[in-house]
Structures are given as C-alpha cells and as structure tokens.
Amino acid sequence: MIISGDPFDPLRNGPSTGDPAAVLDDAADAGPEAELRPFVIDASQHGERLDRALVVLAPEFSRSYLQQLIEAGAVALNGRAATRSSAKVRAGDQGTIELKPTPQSQAFRPEAMELNVVFEDEHLLVVNKPAGLVVHPAPGNWSGTLLNGLLARDPQAMLLPRAGIVHRLDKDTSGLMVVARTRAVMDALVQLIAAREVARQYVALAHRAWGGTIVRHVLAPIGRDPRNRLRMAVVESGKPAATTFELLQDAAQGCWVRATLQTGRTHQIRVHMAHIGHPLVGDELYGGAAAAGLARQALHAYRLAFRHPVTGAALEFHAPLPADLVQALARWSLRYNDREWLTSHAP
DSSP states (O other): OOOTTOTTOGGGSOOSOOOHHHHHHHHHTTSSOOEEEEEEOOGGGTTOBHHHHHHHHSTTSOHHHHHHHHHTTOEEETTEEOOOTTOBOOTTOEEEEEEOOOTTTTOSOOOOOOOOEEEEOSSEEEEEEOTTOOSSOBTTBSSSSHHHHHHHHOGGGGGSGGGGBOSOOOTTOEEEEEEESSHHHHHHHHHHHHTTOSEEEEEEEEESOOOSOSEEEEEOOEEEOTTOTTSEEEOTTSBOOEEEEEEEEEOSSEEEEEEEESSOOTTHHHHHHHHTTOOBTTOGGGTOOOBTTBOSOOEEEEEEEEEOTTTOOEEEEEOOOOHHHHHHHHHTTOOOOHHHHHHHTOO
C-alpha cells in the first residue's frame, strides 16, 4: 500500500513530461494492456478534488500522473469525460479511469534478493547495504532496489510507506541502515533522526593530504546547485548542514577520515568534503576521480547507534570495511586492521 501524499514517496513525483498525450503513449509501451477501472465516490471523499479522490482509488499511480490522465480524457465521471483535476466530486458519483501501467506503478514489487541483515527483531532491522544497491525505486532504477528486497523478505513491509525505510544511503555508498517493521516504530525512528538521537558515522577516502587541524567542523548550507540540477552544493539559500570530520590517517595521495553527521542533507558528506578541498575518491559528481583501484565513491557508513524505540535498549552496530576499501587503503600504504580499528576509533 502506498500512502498518498507522502512527501518522501518516490512514486509521488510522477512523469517528467508535461504532455498528457505523450504520457499515455509512454505508458502504452510499459507492457500489459490498459485496465478500465470503475469507481464510486464514497461519503468520505465528498467534496474532494477529482485528482485527490483518484489517488485513493488508484494508489499505485502518482497524483501527477493521474492529473495528466484526467487532462487527456482518460477519466469519465457520471457518463461524461472529466478533464479538470480540480473538479469537485460528490458521494455516489460513478466513473471509470483508463489506467496504463508505468514503471512507477510497478515499482513496489517484491523481488527476492540476499540482504545482509545484522540485527532483527519484531520492530526493526539493521541492514549492511553493499555499494551498488539503490535504496529506493527512481528513474533509471525502477526495480532491483533495497525496497524491492524488503518487500520480498517481509510481506508486512507493503503496509508501510517506503517499506519502512527511514533514511537513505547513496547507491555507491556502503554500510548500515535501520529499517522499521511497524508504522509506530517508523514514526518513532523518524523522530529520533530529526532530534539527532541517531548517531551515524562514516569513513571516507579522499584526495589530497589533509594538513591543518585533525578535527574540522564544517557548517555550510546545502541546496541544489544552480548550475547543475543533478548536484547539490554549498549555497547561501540552502538548508543548514553540519558535519564533523576527523583525520584518521594521512598519505601523500590523500586522506582517510571519519565523518559524523549532525544533520542529514542530500549528499552532505560528499558536498562538504569537496567544499573543503578533499573530494572523495571515485566521486566524479563532486570533483573526485578514480584512484587506489576504486571507481565508486569511497564512502562507508560504518557505525550506527540509537536507543531502541520500543525496548529502550541502547543499540550500536559496526560494519567492517568492504573489501574494495580495504584494498584501496593498502594501495596508499594506509594501515588497517578491522578488529583493532573498530575498537580504537569508537567515538
């Protein structure tokens, strides 16, 4: 079930084109034939806009897409074509909507995959995500995501927004994520993250020797890059963002640092590291380059700590470095012993 109006739901974004006819043509190429779905407006929807009522009746489609179907004449209400999304509906109104499958509408499908679950109880689970795994369905990745794997692993996840995912890691970032298994726990975890009561530490390999003080506190607002909408950037109009960086080891080619998030902005560590002159190895979007045998961004969420929202127990998890990062450190003559490092570098 997709919760309508959820601002974080990737399916709420809708198609990028503004041409209703083009949307219908694109949908026709999506596979199965169109479905003519009848509907009746019940009392709870009386007085609602037509597009809002249809979101409840066809929750697997985005409101934006449904609006374009209305404009294209694919919705009939009381025997007549309805072409205004803002038209008010009344209890007892009857109609049909011609629904053509889109990649978005089929994204919330269970897909069996092997997940590295490091902790699980009836309330939540903690996953060690590998690099290369996308967290949410999105353009270009409508399947094969962590969300799809969670739906296959636990049918109850279908009842939760985003299958219980409360925070994200970029596709090429590896490491720990917490996932809720009930709506109450999901809401509680979101509140803990907003209150900065979930500790998240990362390690990163970056270009250029560190120099200067071992610990740096970066306070720099982050927003969409006005010159490249695919990037984030430090901009005055951005949202407040704070990261603490600590040098762990230095090398002639670059530095091995720990990053502690104080806020949770999109690409925050990557943007802040580039901002202070140390783009991450492999992070071409923010000025990094392939090096030390790594083509992906050298970022790993190694520590996650929080208080269990139901039992109150203090939970702390560590994810050992993946093999590609261990090998990259060795290429730059940076020493690393997994057991020793995790104990000696606990915050």
